[in-house]
Amino acid sequence: MSRSGVTVSSECVTAFEELKLRKSHQYIVYALGNNDTEIVIEAKGEPNERTSETNVLTANYEEFVKVLPPKDCRWIIYDFAYKEGDSEIVKNKIVFISWSPDNAPIRSKMTYSSSKDALRRAFNGVAAEIQGTDSSEVSYEALKDKVAKK
Numbered sequence: 001m002s003r004s005g006v007t008v009s010s011e012c013v014t015a016f017e018e019l020k021l022r023k024s025h026q027y028i029v030y031a032l033g034n035n036d037t038e039i040v041i042e043a044k045g046e047p048n049e050r051t052s053e054t055n056v057l058t059a060n061y062e063e064f065v066k067v068l069p070p071k072d073c074r075w076i077i078y079d080f081a082y083k084e085g086d087s088e089i090v091k092n093k094i095v096f097i098s099w100s101p102d103n104a105p106i107r108s109k110m111t112y113s114s115s116k117d118a119l120r121r122a123f124n125g126v127a128a129e130i131q132g133t134d135s136s137e138v139s140y141e142a143l144k145d146k147v148a149k150k
Contacts, residue, residue, distance in 0.1 A: 006115040008039045008122050016123050030075040039119050061140045073112035074099045082144045093127035093147040102133050
C-alpha cells in the first residue's frame with residue numbers, strides 16, 4: 001500500500017512477470033482504477049519484432065508513445081530494445097516510466113506521485129526509471145541515453 005492508500009492489484013505484478021520472463025508484452029500501461037483506490041492495467045502492447053534494425057526499434061517505440069494520454073498521468077513498464085554504437089546486437093532493458101504531463105490535473109499528479117512507490121516496489125528487475133512530463137522526456141533517444149548509462 002502506498003502513502004495515498006492505493007493498492008496494487010495482483011494482475012499488475014503477474015503481467016510484469018510475464019513481460020520480464022516470457023517477453024509476452026512490449027509494454028504495460030497502469031492506471032488508477034476503482035475510484036482511485038487500486039492500480040490496475042489499462043493496456044498491454046504486443047511484443048516487438050526482435051530485429052537488429054534500428055529503424056524498426058524506434059518506429060515501434062514511437063507507436064507506443066502515441067498511447068500516452070496528453071492530459072492525464074500513467075505508469076508504464078516498457079521492455080526497451082536498443083543498440084549501442086555500431087553494434088548489431090540488440091539489448092533489452094526494462095524501464096519504468098512515470099508519465100505526468102504538465103497539463104494533467106493537479107489532483108491526478110499528486111495521487112499518481114504519492115502512489116508510484118507502491119507500484120515500483122512490486123517490480124523486481126527494472127533497469128531504469130524515467131519521469132516524463134512531455135514527449136521529449138520519453139523519446140526513444142532520451143530512454144536510450146538513460147539505459148545505456150546503466
